[in-house]
Amino acid sequence: MRNRRCGNFGVVGWFAIAMQFVVVAACSTNSSPSKSTDVTAMKPQEEVAVRKELKTVAANSGSSLDAHREGKAPAAGPLKDIYFDFDKYDLGGDARDMVKSHAQWLKENGASQIEIEGHCDDRGTDEYNLAIGAKRAQTAKDYLVTLGVSAGRIATISYGKELPVCREQTEECWRRNRRDRFVVKKVPTA
Numbered sequence: 542m543r544n545r546r547c548g549n550f551g552v553v554g555w556f557a558i559a560m561q562f563v564v565v566a567a568c569s570t571n572s573s574p575s576k577s578t579d580v581t582a583m584k585p586q587e588e589v590a591v592r593k594e595l596k597t598v599a600a601n602s603g604s605s606l607d608a609h610r611e612g613k614a615p616a617a618g619p620l621k622d623i624y625f626d627f628d629k630y631d632l633g634g635d636a637r638d639m640v641k642s643h644a645q646w647l648k649e650n651g652a653s654q655i656e657i658e659g660h661c662d663d664r665g666t667d668e669y670n671l672a673i674g675a676k677r678a679q680t681a682k683d684y685l686v687t688l689g690v691s692a693g694r695i696a697t698i699s700y701g702k703e704l705p706v707c708r709e710q711t712e713e714c715w716r717r718n719r720r721d722r723f724v725v726k727k728v729p730t731a
Contacts, residue, residue, distance in 0.1 A: 674699030
């Protein structure tokens with residue numbers, strides 16, 4: 542049987558090129574037909590204002606990753622972290638009480654959206670820690686939903702062991718790293 546190749550690239554090379562076109566096409570579609578922010582069609586003053594607003598929204602995200610990129614500690618928000626036991630993702634009594642207070646705050650601030658970041662200590666593999674971080678964040682989200690907060694207002698992400706709050710090899714430090722962090726996202730104004 543003859544070995545078929547597609548030019549000098551091979552099948553994998555052509556597949557990679559085809560996927561780039563798919564990604565470009567997918568990213569270029571406008572998923573929100575109501576209002577588009579096309580800065581190329583704006584007057585210079587409008588463009589500056591829109592770019593400034595977009596930067597402000599991005600800078601105010603408050604995520605641990607954004608703070609890490611800036612070389613800073615994450616800013617404290619109105620919603621406090623909750624902590625987990627080693628190798629666990631269920632909510633203990635203190636964590637449940639804290640999430641209840643978060644649900645009350647979210648009900649009082651109906652326009653706010655949050656992102657729950659799942660974090661772990663540095664023991665275990667990257668894959669395991671990403672998985673348990675995701676379970677921790679999802680557990681908190683599920684409890685908020687049972688308390689009456691709309692699931693559409695809550696996003697989750699796992700950082701695993703990648704963004705610790707401390708680096709000492711002690712039980713106290715590991716405990717502080719096994720957490721869910723609740724980041725209030727700024728809602729863009731129209």
